[in-house]
Amino acid sequence: MSSEGGSEDTGGAVGVPRAVPIDQWDVAAQMSYWAFHQQRRIDYMRYAYLQLGSDADAEEAVDVTFDVMMDHWPRMLEMENLEGYAWKILKRRIIDMHRKRRRRPELMETAAFEAALADHVEDPYDTLTDAITLYAAVRDLSERQRDAILLHYGMDFSAAEAAEVMGNQEATVRSQLRTGRERLAATLKLRCPEHPNGKNRS
Numbered sequence: 001m002s003s004e005g006g007s008e009d010t011g012g013a014v015g016v017p018r019a020v021p022i023d024q025w026d027v028a029a030q031m032s033y034w035a036f037h038q039q040r041r042i043d044y045m046r047y048a049y050l051q052l053g054s055d056a057d058a059e060e061a062v063d064v065t066f067d068v069m070m071d072h073w074p075r076m077l078e079m080e081n082l083e084g085y086a087w088k089i090l091k092r093r094i095i096d097m098h099r100k101r102r103r104r105p106e107l108m109e110t111a112a113f114e115a116a117l118a119d120h121v122e123d124p125y126d127t128l129t130d131a132i133t134l135y136a137a138v139r140d141l142s143e144r145q146r147d148a149i150l151l152h153y154g155m156d157f158s159a160a161e162a163a164e165v166m167g168n169q170e171a172t173v174r175s176q177l178r179t180g181r182e183r184l185a186a187t188l189k190l191r192c193p194e195h196p197n198g199k200n201r202s
Contacts, residue, residue: 087166159174
């Protein structure tokens with residue numbers, strides 16, 4: 001299988017083959033693309049909204065994400081980590097939307113982040129009333145820790161589900177959740193929540 005390295009955007013570079021229209025793909029490739037679209041669109045929309053705080057911006061970012069994937073889908077089918085490459089495309093489109101709005105790409109909307117956590121009540125992070133403080137602390141995590149925390153706490157994904165959507169190993173996501181929680185606990189001066197069996201929730 002080929003690797004997934006390289007940029008997904010050609011920018012019209014000379015010598016880069018034009019994308020083959022979807023109606024010229026074989027039936028199996030078309031079906032796999034639309035199956036992936038159906039499987040991931042809602043998850044991508046929820047994540048994009050957490051990052052952008054706007055339904056319209058989230059929808060635009062996700063629509064462009066799938067347009068880019070459509071241009072590269074036949075090649076993506078040969079990749080070892082299709083999910084990871086698709087996640088990378090989504091993240092880049094969200095950064096593009098931030099730049100379009102002249103905002104720093106790593107910032108999340110405070111209101112959207114607060115709303116996403118409003119219904120959780122199981123541990124100190126979820127019951128923290130000062131959402132702005134929590135927002136700032138999460139913003140300062142590494143990108144991978146931040147994604148794991150957002151998917152787990154903001155979208156209620158298990159570690160396995162978060163790993164699948166990001167194209168990572170479950171053990172990697174559990175590690176990112178653990179280190180992210182430890183860093184948040186230190187920043188916010190909270191006790192890192194644990195299950196009765198002594199293991200952090202993930």
